[in-house]
Amino acid sequence: MKYGAYIIKYAEIGVKGKNRGFFEAALAEGVSRALSGCGDGFKVTCIAGRLYVEALGDHDFEDVKERLGKVFGVLGICPAVTIARVDRKLPDIDALCDAAVKCFHQVSGIEEGDKRTFKVKCRRVDKTYPLDSMEVAAKIGEKLLDAFPSLSVDVHEPDILFHVELREQVNFFSLEIPGPGGLPTGTAGKAMLLLSGGIDSPVAGYMIARRGASLEAVYFHAPPYTSDRAKAKVVELAEKVAGYCGKIRLHVINFTAVQLAIYEKCPKDELTIIMRRQMMRIAEKIASNNGCIGLITGESIGQVASQTMQSLLVTDAAVMNMPVYRPLIAMDKQYIIDMSQQIGTYETSILPYEDCCTIFVAKHPVTRPRLDVIVKHESEISGELDRLVEEAIAGEEIIEA
Amino acid sequence: MMNDIYLDNAATTRCCPEAMKAMEQALAADYGNPSSMHRKGFEAEKIWKDAMKTLAGTLAVTPEEIVFTSGGTESDNMAILGAARAAGRRGKHVIISAVEHAAVANTAASLEKDGYEITVLPVDGLGLVDPDEVKRAMREDTILVSVMAVNNEVGSVQRLDEIGKAVKSAGGSAYFHTDAVQGYGKIDIDVKKCGIDLLSVSGHKLHGPKGTGFLYVKKGVRLEPIMYGGGQQRGLRSGTMNVPGAVGLAAAAARAFAGQADKGKHGAAESAAGNEREYTGRLRTLLADRLKSGVEKIVINGPAGASGMEAYAAPHILSVSVPGVRAEVLLHALEDEGIYVSAGSACSSHQMKKTHGTATLRAMGLDEALLDSTIRFSLSRENTAQEMERTAEVMASLVPALRRFS
Numbered sequence: 001m002k003y004g005a006y007i008i009k010y011a012e013i014g015v016k017g018k019n020r021g022f023f024e025a026a027l028a029e030g031v032s033r034a035l036s037g038c039g040d041g042f043k044v045t046c047i048a049g050r051l052y053v054e055a056l057g058d059h060d061f062e063d064v065k066e067r068l069g070k071v072f073g074v075l076g077i078c079p080a081v082t083i084a085r086v087d088r089k090l091p092d093i094d095a096l097c098d099a100a101v102k103c104f105h106q107v108s109g110i111e112e113g114d115k116r117t118f119k120v121k122c123r124r125v126d127k128t129y130p131l132d133s134m135e136v137a138a139k140i141g142e143k144l145l146d147a148f149p150s151l152s153v154d155v156h157e158p159d160i161l162f163h164v165e166l167r168e169q170v171n172f173f174s175l176e177i178p179g180p181g182g183l184p185t186g187t188a189g190k191a192m193l194l195l196s197g198g199i200d201s202p203v204a205g206y207m208i209a210r211r212g213a214s215l216e217a218v219y220f221h222a223p224p225y226t227s228d229r230a231k232a233k234v235v236e237l238a239e240k241v242a243g244y245c246g247k248i249r250l251h252v253i254n255f256t257a258v259q260l261a262i263y264e265k266c267p268k269d270e271l272t273i274i275m276r277r278q279m280m281r282i283a284e285k286i287a288s289n290n291g292c293i294g295l296i297t298g299e300s301i302g303q304v305a306s307q308t309m310q311s312l313l314v315t316d317a318a319v320m321n322m323p324v325y326r327p328l329i330a331m332d333k334q335y336i337i338d339m340s341q342q343i344g345t346y347e348t349s350i351l352p353y354e355d356c357c358t359i360f361v362a363k364h365p366v367t368r369p370r371l372d373v374i375v376k377h378e379s380e381i382s383g384e385l386d387r388l389v390e391e392a393i394a395g396e397e398i399i400e401a
Numbered sequence: 402m403m404n405d406i407y408l409d410n411a412a413t414t415r416c417c418p419e420a421m422k423a424m425e426q427a428l429a430a431d432y433g434n435p436s437s438m439h440r441k442g443f444e445a446e447k448i449w450k451d452a453m454k455t456l457a458g459t460l461a462v463t464p465e466e467i468v469f470t471s472g473g474t475e476s477d478n479m480a481i482l483g484a485a486r487a488a489g490r491r492g493k494h495v496i497i498s499a500v501e502h503a504a505v506a507n508t509a510a511s512l513e514k515d516g517y518e519i520t521v522l523p524v525d526g527l528g529l530v531d532p533d534e535v536k537r538a539m540r541e542d543t544i545l546v547s548v549m550a551v552n553n554e555v556g557s558v559q560r561l562d563e564i565g566k567a568v569k570s571a572g573g574s575a576y577f578h579t580d581a582v583q584g585y586g587k588i589d590i591d592v593k594k595c596g597i598d599l600l601s602v603s604g605h606k607l608h609g610p611k612g613t614g615f616l617y618v619k620k621g622v623r624l625e626p627i628m629y630g631g632g633q634q635r636g637l638r639s640g641t642m643n644v645p646g647a648v649g650l651a652a653a654a655a656r657a658f659a660g661q662a663d664k665g666k667h668g669a670a671e672s673a674a675g676n677e678r679e680y681t682g683r684l685r686t687l688l689a690d691r692l693k694s695g696v697e698k699i700v701i702n703g704p705a706g707a708s709g710m711e712a713y714a715a716p717h718i719l720s721v722s723v724p725g726v727r728a729e730v731l732l733h734a735l736e737d738e739g740i741y742v743s744a745g746s747a748c749s750s751h752q753m754k755k756t757h758g759t760a761t762l763r764a765m766g767l768d769e770a771l772l773d774s775t776i777r778f779s780l781s782r783e784n785t786a787q788e789m790e791r792t793a794e795v796m797a798s799l800v801p802a803l804r805r806f807s
Contacts, residue, residue, distance in 0.1 A: 224733030
């Protein structure tokens with residue numbers, strides 16, 4: 001039996017007061033976008049605190065599941081078996097019970113013979129139905145008990161909560177497939193993600209996007225020290241994140257000249273930290289030129305020398321006029337790895353190409369840089385740096401991922 | 402805009418027009434299945450047989466001794482696994498060298514879980530196996546010795562004749578296999594004189610199509626198939642014969658070996674189609690000379706860089722170490738100038754360094770610091786002296802600049 005509809009549950013949107021309509025419309029749009037081109041099409045409507053996705057024809061359940069599983073704002077997806085009206089009439093109670101018996105295992109996800117407790121819950125939206133909701137639930141429960149001796153009823157803590165809805169059509173549903181949660185894309189502002197080829201930054205972008213933000217991204221390319229394959233890998237990562245939050249404009253900055261200038265003129269152990277400050281400067285400029293109101297990085301306290309709290313202070317100070325969002329700041333590496341596997345970026349992230357952060361690394365980089373010292377060393381070449389930074393920004397390459 | 406200079410011919414070569422033409426004919430017109438009983442099938446079988454005859458001719462063996470495969474890796478697998486499975490209880494000892502391609506090294510290693518013992522022979526500083534080492538390693542239960550003809554990383558030419566003698570004089574029934582993927586068409590290989598029982602070839606290394614190759618299986622050598630099916634190719638390699646691939650490879654091989662017949666009759670650079678081995682050898686010497694005079698502290702690895710060892714240097718491979726420059730960076734910098742080479746190691750990223758690439762350089766005992774600074778130029782008949790000059794010039798100007806930032 002095919003699923004005829006999907007009931008989408010969302011959580012936080014419900015408490016958004018007068019903005020609720022705006023959030024629901026954004027979620028409906030996200031769902032519609034995710035399902036475009038899937039099967040014979042779907043009709044998305046918002047009814048009473050839930051999104052109702054009705055299949056207009058044939059479709060592949062696995063495909064729908066995967067697509068809806070990527071829509072931010074979706075808390076859970078309940079696939080429903082539906083029965084349409086015949087001659088504008090809902091099925092009578094006997095037909096309803098037969099249908100419930102027929103679809104019970106598919107809807108509940110258990111095998112025949114499994115010992116489970118259950119409860120039937122009926123919602124009677126069509127008030128003209130001759131039986132009330134209690135009566136419908138009792139009748140169906142009785143028939144299910146007769147049909148499947150391994151089931152028993154528990155009205156307080158049932159294993160299976162079997163929903164029956166009497167609306168424009170009948171919906172049976174029980175299973176709830178978890179969605180990514182968060183808020184619908186497009187309900188927050190736009191932020192600029194500093195995307196390297198590593199494991200962390202795609203996860204960071206994903207997490208901020210899950211709060212409703214749209215993303216752009218910046219990648220620092222350093223030919224010939226980094227290869228075209230490294231760049232292609234970053235494009236692929238951007239595409240993977242874009243699978244959740246919609247198109248990402250990727251700004252590719254040729255960073256070689258800036259890096260070489262720092263390498264030649266600054267103390268070796270401060271190389272990485274000064275380099276990161278320049279990256280932040282460039283990212284902020286591109287961000288404000290493109291309507292972004294925040295930066296996103298994948299930094300996490302203490303992960304490497306450039307991410308100690310002292311280093312973060314020095315890096316952070318390079319950004320003047322917007323917040324830097326660091327969603328991974330307090331997360332352990334393993335958690336980040338797990339998350340990247342879950343969102344599907346891990347396999348790409350671990351491809352072994354050199355990125356620009358690993359090519360000129362001092363043997364013993366400073367782990368406790370002092371802001372005044374770093375700023376002083378930087379200012380000694382500020383004229384050259386300013387020029388090179390401007391040139392790098394002017395020469396950006398844009399890739400729509 | 403400068404024309405591209407492709408110096409990565411040991412990775413793969415451009416398919417030659419002769420091969421493409423032959424393939425097009427086989428794809429479009431003679432598309433029958435050689436196993437079909439009708440005329441279309443019979444015609445396809447005829448051109449298949451012609452192709453096998455051509456390939457056999459290049460080694461002076463019979464067509465019945467050629468098994469067509471999908472390339473070097475399959476040939477190596479067929480030789481090693483096939484010989485091991487056919488050996489049964491005769492023995493479970495296999496000898497390989499420390500500089501074998503992964504297709505041999507990993508295939509041999511896969512036998513270990515079935516109780517085989519693998520002896521890995523060391524090489525000297527030039528990447529050469531000492532035939533006496535082979536002699537010493539031979540045991541009563543040795544069933545196979547596999548030593549490559551030409552090393553892919555530095556171009557060392559192994560002493561196949563002496564190694565073959567060492568294998569055969571041991572008195573047992575061990576087979577001698579050589580992975581000739583980099584040697585076929587590049588050096589003289591006399592399978593009879595060297596006592597070679599099995600020899601692997603890949604098509605795309607000598608201007609043939611990718612996905613083609615063959616295994617020479619000397620008459621009387623017993624192999625178990627590694628693929629089962631309709632029993633094509635005397636049961637050794639089931640699967641509908643790849644006629645287009647075979648005629649492509651045969652055409653490419655015919656051209657590569659054409660020069661041998663009129664050895665010595667060719668003249669200047671444009672006679673590349675003549676004896677291409679001598680031609681590429683001259684180019685290699687030219688490039689090495691120019692690099693030595695133009696790039697400070699450059700090191701030529703393997704026999705090509707050792708005096709009096711010319712006979713042990715393959716004509717088409719030149720491995721150099723450039724101290725103070727990372728190979729991957731140099732590779733990309735050359736790429737920006739339209740020059741394509743390989744890095745000595747497949748990957749120089751920090752975490753991968755310990756486990757990947759540079760098996761040969763490491764086995765040769767190359768200085769650890771140079772491992773990461775080694776690139777390989779590999780030539781073909783399509784290259785010119787002018788390209789060698791230009792490459793050396795680019796290297797001479799790039800290297801000092803890159804050394805500033807290392």
